[in-house]
Amino acid sequence: MGEYICTICHYVGMPKTAKRGSGKIEKFGWMIFPLGLPYTLWRIVSKIRTCRHCGCPVVPVNSNEGRRLEAMEMAALGPIAPIKPKAPPPPKAEPVKPAPKPEVSNQDPTEW
Numbered sequence: 605m606g607e608y609i610c611t612i613c614h615y616v617g618m619p620k621t622a623k624r625g626s627g628k629i630e631k632f633g634w635m636i637f638p639l640g641l642p643y644t645l646w647r648i649v650s651k652i653r654t655c656r657h658c659g660c661p662v663v664p665v666n667s668n669e670g671r672r673l674e675a676m677e678m679a680a681l682g683p684i685a686p687i688k689p690k691a692p693p694p695p696k697a698e699p700v701k702p703a704p705k706p707e708v709s710n711q712d713p714t715e716w
């Protein structure tokens with residue numbers, strides 16, 4: 605029994621299974637009788653596995669893609685990653701002087 609890894613959130617575990625396609629189309633297919641049968645069969649046969657957390661597609665852990673994702677996850681969590689030293693606080697910026705106001709003439713444009 606293989607485990608699956610999520611391609612998005614890297615959750616490892618048993619996936620959910622979901623039917624593909626839509627129930628509406630299935631019903632519609634059954635109204636036009638012969639079309640409903642292959643559609644229903646296709647939905648039953650082609651169940652897709654999705655992540656329990658985010659509902660995104662999952663891949664088997666022991667596949668190439670799964671190993672790559674797992675390695676990425678290990679690199680992200682592992683002790684290999686160096687702890688970044690705290691950067692010194694940036695020097696205090698000089699107090700910003702209020703910009704000099706442009707000269708506004710006191711003349712009222714409506715006044716002549």
Ligand SMILES: [Zn+2]
Nearest residue numbers: 610613655658
């Ligand atoms: Zn996920």
